[in-house]
Each structure stands twice: as C-alpha cells, then as structure tokens.
Amino acid sequence: MYSEDITKAMASGGIAVGDTVSVKGGNISVEGELMPKTEAGNDGTLIIKLKSGYNIGIVFGEGVSISRVSARSAPAAFPFTKPKANTRLPNVTVLWTGGTIGSKIDYRTGGVYMTVKPEELLYYVPELSGIANISINHLFGTSSEDLTHLEWQKIAEETAKAINGGARGVVITHGTDTMHYTASALGFMLKNLNAPVVLTGSQRSSDRGSSDAFLNLTCAMHLAAKSDVAEVGICMHASSSDDRLSFIRGVKARKMHTSRRDAFRPINDRPLAMVRHNGDISYTNQYRRVxxxxxxxxxxxxxxxxxxxxxxxxxxxxxxVIDYYTGKGYRGIIIEGTGLGHTPVSIEHEGRSWLPYIKRAVDGGAVVGMTSQCLYGRVHRNVYKNLRLLSNAGVVYCEDMLPETAYVKLGWLLGNYSGDRAAELLCRNVAGEINERVSIDEFLD
Amino acid sequence: MYSEDITKAMASGGIAVGDTVSVKGGNISVEGELMPKTEAGNDGTLIIKLKSGYNIGIVFGEGVSISRVSARSAPAAFPFTKPKANTRLPNVTVLWTGGTIGSKIDYRTGGVYMTVKPEELLYYVPELSGIANISINHLFGTSSEDLTHLEWQKIAEETAKAINGGARGVVITHGTDTMHYTASALGFMLKNLNAPVVLTGSQRSSDRGSSDAFLNLTCAMHLAAKSDVAEVGICMHASSSDDRLSFIRGVKARKMHTSRRDAFRPINDRPLAMVRHNGDISYTNQYRRVxxxxxxxxxxxxxxxxxxxxxxxxxxxxxxVIDYYTGKGYRGIIIEGTGLGHTPVSIEHEGRSWLPYIKRAVDGGAVVGMTSQCLYGRVHRNVYKNLRLLSNAGVVYCEDMLPETAYVKLGWLLGNYSGDRAAELLCRNVAGEINERVSIDEFLD
Structure with a gap:
C-alpha cells in the first residue's frame, strides 16, 4: 500500500492503480501508468511506468501533484492472427517451457509471474514470421528451477517429434537458471540429431523496456532456420550490448551471472557461432554438421x-554425506572438488578424510566422478599424491567437464548402461562435453 | 620402469636415473638430467630435464643413443646463511603452511611432494632480502585440501603474534586449492588488523622452469613490506604473462582455473592493487588503510x-540432505542455489521441494543462507514468487557474497554469536565480503 498522503490524493482524483496519470511538481512532469507500490519500495514514492517500459519512482513530497489522464483500459481481445505459411521459408517448431521470457510483472506484488501466452510474443516480434513458418507447442509454464529429468524427457521427445515431422530446426524457450542443465540433458538424450536445437530465454521479463527476450528469440530463430549446426546449444547475449549473441554448446555452457543479459558463457570451449539481429551467423568452433x-x-x-x-x-x-546418498540407493555421485580434483584425504583430521567413504561407495557399485569447483581447466588424476589416492580408490576424473554437465551425464549414463560401462563412458567424450585440449585463450572470455 | 631397450642401454652405459646424460640421434642432441619414467608416460620415451627446468621426452628408437656425462651428484650441504638484519628495511614474517610453492617433483613417481625447506626458497630468491628483514615461521607442510578451521585458527594466531611483535606485514605461503577459504577465514578472524596480510602460493612447483613461485613470493613481499592495505588478500599472477600480479581481497577471491597461473580472480569486486616485480604498487579499489x-x-x-x-x-x-545435516547437529547451511537464489520448490514434483525441509531446519534453530552458483552477481529475495517463498521460510539472502565465503563466514559467526545474531550478520558486510553495489565492469574480467 502507498502512504496515506498518496492514498488520499488518489481517492480525491478518482485514480486507481493501472490508470494513466500525470505527475507534476517542481521541475518534474511525467505521464505514465501508475504502478502499485512494490513490496520492497518506500510507500511515499509513486512508481510510474513510462511508455519506454521503464519504471521511475517519484517522491510524493510537497508541491507534487497527481492527476488522471485516462482510466485503465480493459485488456483488448488479443489481436494475433497466425500468419499464412510461406512455402519459401523453413519450418521451425518453438517448444515453450516457461521462464522469464514467458513472464510479466504482477502489479499486485511487483514480482514476476508466468503469464505471457506464446502467441503474444510472436505478436510483439513480427519479424519472426519473416524468418520461418513457426509452430508453437506450449509444453509448460514453469520456472526453470522446478524442472526435473521428467521435463527433460518430455522436451527431448517433442524435439525429436518436431524434427522427424519436418521441422528444419527447434527453438526451446526456457528459464535461464537451469537452461544449461536442460541443454546438457538434451545433448545426451537426442540421437542422430540432424537439426539445430536452440534454447533461449531472457534475463529481463518481456514487458520491460530493457528486455532481452525479443533479440534472443529472433537470433535463436535465425539459428534454427538457417544454421547447419546439428547440436543442442544456448543462444543468449554475448555481451552487455545488443550487437551480437553467442550460440554455446549446451554441454559446455554455464550461467555465470545472476542478472546480466550476457550471463551464459562457454567454459573450456569456444562459442559454436556468433549471431546478429539481421541473421548473420559466423561460426567460431568446430561442430557437428547437418x-x-x-x-x-x-x-x-x-x-x-x-x-x-x-x-x-x-x-x-x-x-x-556419501553414506547418506548410497544409503538411499544412490548409484552415482559427482564431486565438485577443489583445484585439480581434490577432497580432504588427510588422516590427521579424524573423520574428515573422504577416502574411506569413497572406497566404500565404489566397492558398493556406485560410480563416483570428480570435477573441479574452479570450473575452468581440467582435473587430473596423478599430479599430486592425494589425487592418486582418490584415483586408486576408483574415482573417475572427468577431464574438463563442468560439474553440472557431469551430473546430468552420469544420470543419463546410469539410466542407459551398467555401472561399469557408465564409469568407462563418464570420462570419454560422448556429446562434446569433453575437449581433448583446451586453448589457453578460453579462460574467462 | 623404462622399457627393456632403455634399461639395457642404461646398464651398458653405467647410467642411473639422476645422472646427467647426453642423448643423440638423427637431428637430436640434448644434455640434461635423466628423469625416471612417469607413471603415465610411455616406457619407451626418455624423459630429460633440461637446464631450463623443462622436461622433454625423446622416443628411444632406432639410431638414438644415450651416454653418461656425469654422475648424479650428492646434494651439497645447503649453502644458505641468513642475511644480517638491515635496520632500514621493514620486518616481514613469512608463515609457511605448505602447498605447491613448498614442493618439488618426486623422481620416483613424477608426483609433487612437500619437500622444499623454507630457507631454500629464500636462497633461490635472494632479492627477497633486499625488500625486508624476513623471519620464517614453518607452521605446516600441508596440501591445502587437507587444511581445516583448526589450521585457520593457528594461522590467525601466528599472524596476530607476528604483527603485535613488530612485523610490518605478513606473507603466508599456502596451497592454492583452498587459499581463498583460508583468506576468508583470516579476514573474519583478525580484529583491529593494522598491517597487510598477503597469501601467496604457486600453480607450478618451484623446481620447474615455468614456476610462478618466485615472482609470486617477491610481489607478496613487496605488498607486505610497503603497502598500506590493512586487509587480508591473495597475491598471484593477474594474467598469463609475468608483467603484473593482482592483490585480491580474500573474502572476494576465488580460484577459477585448475592450472593457470592467473587462476585467482576477484568476484563482484575489483583487485585491491596491482603489483610489479620491481615493487611498483598501484591501488585499484577502496580498502582499509594502515x-x-x-x-x-x-x-x-x-x-x-x-x-x-x-x-x-x-x-x-x-x-x-538438509535433514541429514541437522540430524547430525549442524547449526548452519549455505545453499548454492541457481540464478538469483533458487532451489526447487514445486509441489508438483513430490518430495523434491526444498521448502518444507528448509522451514523445518530454520524452525529448529539452524541458519540457512542463500548464495548463487552463478558466482557473479547478486542473489535477490523477491524478484520471483519462488524467491519470496524461500525468503518467507527464513532463508537469509547473502547479497553478492561467494558461496565459499558465506560458508566460512557462517562457521565463524556461529562460533562467536547466537543463531539469531548470526542470521542477522550473515547478510551484512563485516569484512568486505558484501559490496553494496557492484559495477557492471566486474564480470569475468
């Protein structure tokens, strides 16, 4: 709730939240939509959404007045009509799974909710229809932190169905938080892939002026419609400017920033390609071709x-904690170790050495894989004595694979192979997740 | 063991591992120390350590011969004599804790062991004595993955003792894997700090030509002897070249590469200072002054x-797993969540929502803190509905603090304060671990 002063001024002017208002005072004069007070905001500050999509706050102090310009209009019937198929354009299927790209600000709380209809975004980005004939398949409207392997399986099945049914490429809209987990899962689950599969999303909801949703979706569509990459990747901003986006191999991608539009980075890999808004694609790595x-x-x-x-x-x-998991029937454990792949192993600190626990898990048939919390670089099973102790206990050193990718890979391997075979394959490249050599240029860049 | 062919050639030439040998054949002619076969190496390849410190491998094929130049000399009595105190130089105490900087290759296994005596390194880096009067305190010879809070306490006590005893600064040599955990612990444990405390180490052992030990130690010594930073920080290479090192606030530092010399990066912070080999220090951030x-x-x-x-x-x-820890009497849990600070919360996936477990832990008196596995950026407790659910359950959102730092901080807070007070302080800046605002320039750079 706004302060008593503001509430009074609204009542006397017949103003409701959502109305277009004019606020004047001193050297301020703005017009825009009156937003509700946000949970965190000061109750004496008016929040006005400008036509640009940005919100500004104006302290409702002496000399400031508010008046109604027009009442909040009832939302019009949605004006979208599906464009006619253009036989000269390729067919692209969009699989809609939720996330910020499919969300709007909720006026009541200032929070973000999953409310955008897929068609709505196509209406706002008409150029998409000039790139491809688009079919939209609304799978879920879920925040990505709530997705599990069940949804990964569903997305994989729908992707295969779309491609086998004639789609030249697939775009998957997805929350960004776990997009790299899903992209990894699809990388392992899709066999004989012969089309680009492009995950995209946005870091800012699509009703905000600074939203990256439109550009991300446009570039993802270009990749699906035109590129010859037969892999699963993530298409998001490559820098904080809008000049180019990167297409990153899913099994090598990681969200490295909580809020920036260029949060996704390839780790121990180069981007597969760079994409511009006009559809220019330049390839920047080796890849599996269509x-x-x-x-x-x-x-x-x-x-x-x-x-x-x-x-x-x-x-x-x-x-x-290893006993905890094996006691619950867990068949695989990925450790995010320190440096080259360490856990504590000293016998001087009683009860803190991981060695006997790891040995017991491996002897009981579990697969234990080692990755590094450094993220960049490669684990190594024999530079230091402690590494050899772990390796001799049966730990599989996962080369330059990301911890998150190794987790997804091990779940997939154990779903499809025996434990022994899963352990063998864990440290061998299956879907681009392990690079034989990593160039020194690929660090933090 | 080398191959039969090599073993025979060694026997007939009276050659033992460690001898200086000459290897000739085709267009090859090298002289150097014969190393043992490494565990991973091919047994038909001679390993020769050149005078530069680098090892090369030569396939012992047709036309290649090996002959002895000189026998392995018995190690000379160590020639180090402590330099006389120079009253015009500041006093710096070096606390020696182990790690790669204090290690050598073991000829038997090719592995790295903790064998360097502290004096040995000073002998090899004579310029150190021109920077400060150095006292060395050998605390441990431990790989950093085996350090615990017990060693952190000991290092803190010895640091305080050194400074209160007249040291102008303290250098701590340390394994790199967990250097940022130790640096964070010291940042919280040292009160009224009025001197630079500089952790350093190396990514390559000090008997290798490419070792970063010497430059790291020299620059750390300059910082301890001259800088006016009254904080705990990490001094390591700032790039892959040897031109400058960075001094990074310990609570904001993270090892971001398994093997590169410039593995340490400030996260959501700028370096405190840049240091050159000649002792030039340029300050690049705000800091607590001596x-x-x-x-x-x-x-x-x-x-x-x-x-x-x-x-x-x-x-x-x-x-x-939360119940597992609280059942064992754990009083604090730091979650490395996704994105802005999420865990799964959906009730659609039975048993996978973290909410009831977190509520139970908080109700039972545990402090639960949230950080982001993105590492860069800031968690937020109310952008999305799921975040508010977690926040309402009592999760403390830890701003832009690193997960590792939050872990160390919470252990320290619960050691010194009540649970309620610890929860309050967890998301407030105590030792530089939380930045009010983070510049957009500080991402991956």
Missing part, C-alpha cells in the same frame, strides 16, 4: 537415473 | 563452528 540428403530419424535415449547427487568438497566438508 | 601512529593490538576472534555445510541445489536435487 547431413545433406536423407538421414535416419532422430531418436530419444531418454532414460535417466534420478538417484545421482552432485556434492561439493571443501575444507571441513563432511564425507558422511 | 592507521598511522599507535594502534590497538591485533586480536584473534578465532572461534569456529565446524557444523556448517555448503550444499548445492540443482534440478532433481534431494532436499533430504
């Missing part, structure tokens, strides 16, 4: 073992 | 609650 002519159908190898854990090793960390 | 004149003694607030865990939330993650 084969010419007839190719086998895309198949889904979607089985997944959910009893896999991702745990972090750190000074003072409690190795008993 | 006070002029008499100042109170440095005190150690060293209590630490080891029953704190750092756990990661991800798609499919098992919230029962």
């Amino acid at each position: 084969a010419q002519g007839r190719s086998p159908e895309v198949e889904v190898s979607g089985k997944f073992e959910p009893k896999v854990a991702l745990i972090k090793a750190y000074p003072g960390s409690e190795p008993g | 006070a002029q004149g008499r100042s109170p003694e440095v005190e150690v607030s060293g209590k630490f609650e080891p029953k704190v865990a750092l756990i990661k939330a991800y798609p499919g993650s098992e919230p029962g």
Whole structure:
C-alpha cells in the first residue's frame, strides 16, 4: 500500500492503480501508468511506468501533484492472427517451457509471474514470421528451477517429434537458471540429431523496456532456420550490448551471472557461432554438421537415473554425506572438488578424510566422478599424491567437464548402461562435453 | 620402469636415473638430467630435464643413443646463511603452511611432494632480502585440501603474534586449492588488523622452469613490506604473462582455473592493487588503510563452528540432505542455489521441494543462507514468487557474497554469536565480503 498522503490524493482524483496519470511538481512532469507500490519500495514514492517500459519512482513530497489522464483500459481481445505459411521459408517448431521470457510483472506484488501466452510474443516480434513458418507447442509454464529429468524427457521427445515431422530446426524457450542443465540433458538424450536445437530465454521479463527476450528469440530463430549446426546449444547475449549473441554448446555452457543479459558463457570451449539481429551467423568452433540428403530419424535415449547427487568438497566438508546418498540407493555421485580434483584425504583430521567413504561407495557399485569447483581447466588424476589416492580408490576424473554437465551425464549414463560401462563412458567424450585440449585463450572470455 | 631397450642401454652405459646424460640421434642432441619414467608416460620415451627446468621426452628408437656425462651428484650441504638484519628495511614474517610453492617433483613417481625447506626458497630468491628483514615461521607442510578451521585458527594466531611483535606485514605461503577459504577465514578472524596480510602460493612447483613461485613470493613481499592495505588478500599472477600480479581481497577471491597461473580472480569486486616485480604498487579499489601512529593490538576472534555445510541445489536435487545435516547437529547451511537464489520448490514434483525441509531446519534453530552458483552477481529475495517463498521460510539472502565465503563466514559467526545474531550478520558486510553495489565492469574480467 502507498502512504496515506498518496492514498488520499488518489481517492480525491478518482485514480486507481493501472490508470494513466500525470505527475507534476517542481521541475518534474511525467505521464505514465501508475504502478502499485512494490513490496520492497518506500510507500511515499509513486512508481510510474513510462511508455519506454521503464519504471521511475517519484517522491510524493510537497508541491507534487497527481492527476488522471485516462482510466485503465480493459485488456483488448488479443489481436494475433497466425500468419499464412510461406512455402519459401523453413519450418521451425518453438517448444515453450516457461521462464522469464514467458513472464510479466504482477502489479499486485511487483514480482514476476508466468503469464505471457506464446502467441503474444510472436505478436510483439513480427519479424519472426519473416524468418520461418513457426509452430508453437506450449509444453509448460514453469520456472526453470522446478524442472526435473521428467521435463527433460518430455522436451527431448517433442524435439525429436518436431524434427522427424519436418521441422528444419527447434527453438526451446526456457528459464535461464537451469537452461544449461536442460541443454546438457538434451545433448545426451537426442540421437542422430540432424537439426539445430536452440534454447533461449531472457534475463529481463518481456514487458520491460530493457528486455532481452525479443533479440534472443529472433537470433535463436535465425539459428534454427538457417544454421547447419546439428547440436543442442544456448543462444543468449554475448555481451552487455545488443550487437551480437553467442550460440554455446549446451554441454559446455554455464550461467555465470545472476542478472546480466550476457550471463551464459562457454567454459573450456569456444562459442559454436556468433549471431546478429539481421541473421548473420559466423561460426567460431568446430561442430557437428547437418547431413545433406536423407538421414535416419532422430531418436530419444531418454532414460535417466534420478538417484545421482552432485556434492561439493571443501575444507571441513563432511564425507558422511556419501553414506547418506548410497544409503538411499544412490548409484552415482559427482564431486565438485577443489583445484585439480581434490577432497580432504588427510588422516590427521579424524573423520574428515573422504577416502574411506569413497572406497566404500565404489566397492558398493556406485560410480563416483570428480570435477573441479574452479570450473575452468581440467582435473587430473596423478599430479599430486592425494589425487592418486582418490584415483586408486576408483574415482573417475572427468577431464574438463563442468560439474553440472557431469551430473546430468552420469544420470543419463546410469539410466542407459551398467555401472561399469557408465564409469568407462563418464570420462570419454560422448556429446562434446569433453575437449581433448583446451586453448589457453578460453579462460574467462 | 623404462622399457627393456632403455634399461639395457642404461646398464651398458653405467647410467642411473639422476645422472646427467647426453642423448643423440638423427637431428637430436640434448644434455640434461635423466628423469625416471612417469607413471603415465610411455616406457619407451626418455624423459630429460633440461637446464631450463623443462622436461622433454625423446622416443628411444632406432639410431638414438644415450651416454653418461656425469654422475648424479650428492646434494651439497645447503649453502644458505641468513642475511644480517638491515635496520632500514621493514620486518616481514613469512608463515609457511605448505602447498605447491613448498614442493618439488618426486623422481620416483613424477608426483609433487612437500619437500622444499623454507630457507631454500629464500636462497633461490635472494632479492627477497633486499625488500625486508624476513623471519620464517614453518607452521605446516600441508596440501591445502587437507587444511581445516583448526589450521585457520593457528594461522590467525601466528599472524596476530607476528604483527603485535613488530612485523610490518605478513606473507603466508599456502596451497592454492583452498587459499581463498583460508583468506576468508583470516579476514573474519583478525580484529583491529593494522598491517597487510598477503597469501601467496604457486600453480607450478618451484623446481620447474615455468614456476610462478618466485615472482609470486617477491610481489607478496613487496605488498607486505610497503603497502598500506590493512586487509587480508591473495597475491598471484593477474594474467598469463609475468608483467603484473593482482592483490585480491580474500573474502572476494576465488580460484577459477585448475592450472593457470592467473587462476585467482576477484568476484563482484575489483583487485585491491596491482603489483610489479620491481615493487611498483598501484591501488585499484577502496580498502582499509594502515592507521598511522599507535594502534590497538591485533586480536584473534578465532572461534569456529565446524557444523556448517555448503550444499548445492540443482534440478532433481534431494532436499533430504538438509535433514541429514541437522540430524547430525549442524547449526548452519549455505545453499548454492541457481540464478538469483533458487532451489526447487514445486509441489508438483513430490518430495523434491526444498521448502518444507528448509522451514523445518530454520524452525529448529539452524541458519540457512542463500548464495548463487552463478558466482557473479547478486542473489535477490523477491524478484520471483519462488524467491519470496524461500525468503518467507527464513532463508537469509547473502547479497553478492561467494558461496565459499558465506560458508566460512557462517562457521565463524556461529562460533562467536547466537543463531539469531548470526542470521542477522550473515547478510551484512563485516569484512568486505558484501559490496553494496557492484559495477557492471566486474564480470569475468
């Protein structure tokens, strides 16, 4: 609720939240939509949404007045009509899963909710219809933190169905928080992939002036419609400006910033391609190409073992957590170790050495994989004595694979193979997740 | 063991591992020390350590011969004599804790062991004695993955003792893997700090030609002897070249690469200073300054609650692990959530929502803090509905603090304060670990 002063001024002017108002006072004169007080905001500050989409706050102090320009209009019937198919354009299927790209600000709380209809975004981005004939398949409207392997399987199946049904490419709109987990899962689950599969989303909701939703969707559509990359990747801003977007191999991608539009980075890899708003694509890495002519159908190898854990090793960390997981029937554990792939192993600190716990888990049939919390670089099983102790205990060193990717990969491997075979494949490249060599240029860039 | 061919050639030439040998054949002619076969190496490849410190491998094929130049000399008595104190130089105490900077290759295994005596490094870096009068205090010879809060307390006490005893600054040599955890712990534990405390180490052992040990130690010594930063920081290479090193606030530092010399980066912060080999220091951030004149003694607030865990939330993650920890008497949990600070909360995926587990832990008196696995950026407790659900359940949102720092901080807070007070202080800046605002320039740079 706004302050008593503001509430009074609104009452006397017949003003309701959502109305277009004019606010004047001193050297201020603005017109825009009156927003509700946000939960965190000061109750004496008017929040006005300008036509640009930005909100400004104006302290309702002496000399400031507010008057109504027009009442909040009832939302018009949605004016979208599906464009006619253009036989000269490729067919692209959009799989809609939710996330910020499908969200709007809720006026009551100032929070973001999943309320945009897919068609609405196409209406706001008419150029999409000039790139491809678009079919939209609304799968979920879910925040990405709530997705699980069940949704990964569904997305994989719908992707395969779309491609086998004639789509030249697939765009998947998705919340950004776990987009790299989903992209990794699709990278492993889709067999004989012969089309670009492009995940995209936005860091700012699409009703904000600074939203990255439109450009991300446009560039993702260009990639799906034109690129010859037969891989699963993420298309998001490459820098804080709007000049180009990167297409990053899903199994090598990571969200590295909580809020920036260029939050996604390739780790131990280069982007597959850079894309511009006008559709220019420049390839910047090796990749699997779309084969010419007839190719086998895309198949889904979607089985997944959910009893896999991702745990972090750190000074003072409690190795008993391994027993906790194996006791619950877990068949795989990925450790995010320190440096080259360490856990505490000293016998001087009683009960804090991870070695006996790891040995017990491996002897009991679990697969234990090692990655690094450094993220960049490669783990190594024999530079230091402590690494050899872990390796001899049966820990699989996962090369330059990301911890999150290793987690998804191990769940997928254990869903489809025996434990022994899963352990073998964990440290071998299956879908681009392990690079033989990493150029020194690929650090933090 | 080398191959039979090599073993025979060594026997007939009276050659032992460690001898200086000459290897000739085709267009190859090298002289150097014969190294043992490494565990991972091919047994038909001679490993020769050149005078430069680099090892090369030569396939012992047709036309290649090996002959002895000189026998391995018995190690000379160590020639180090402590330089006389120069009253015009400041006093700096070096606390020696182990790590790669204090290590050498073990010829038997090719592995790295902690064998360098502190004096040895001073002998190899004579310029150190031109920077300060150096006292060396050998605390441990430990790989950093095996350090715990017990060692952090000991290092804090020895640091305080050194400064209160007249040291102008302190250099701490340390393994790199957990250097940022130790630096964070010291940042919280040292009260009334009135001198630079500089942690350094190396990514390559000091008997290798490419070792970063010498330059790191020299620049750390310059900082301890001359800088007016009254904080705990990490001094390591700022780039892959040797031109400058950065001094990074310990609570904002993170090891971001498994092997590069410039692995340490400030996250959501700028470096405190840049340092050159010649001792030039340029300050690049705000910092706590060394006070002029008499100042109170440095005190150690060293209590630490080891029953704190750092756990990661991800798609499919098992919230029962929270019960596991609280059941073992854990009083604090730091979650590395996704994006702005999420865990799964959906009730549609039965048993996978973290909400009831978090509520139960908080109601039972535990402090639960939220950080982001993105690392860069800031968590936020009310942009999305799911964030507000977690926040309302009592989760403390830790601003732009690193997960590792939050873990150390919470252990320290619970060692020194009540749970309620610890929860209050967790999201307030205590030692530079929380920045009010983060410049957009500070991402991945």
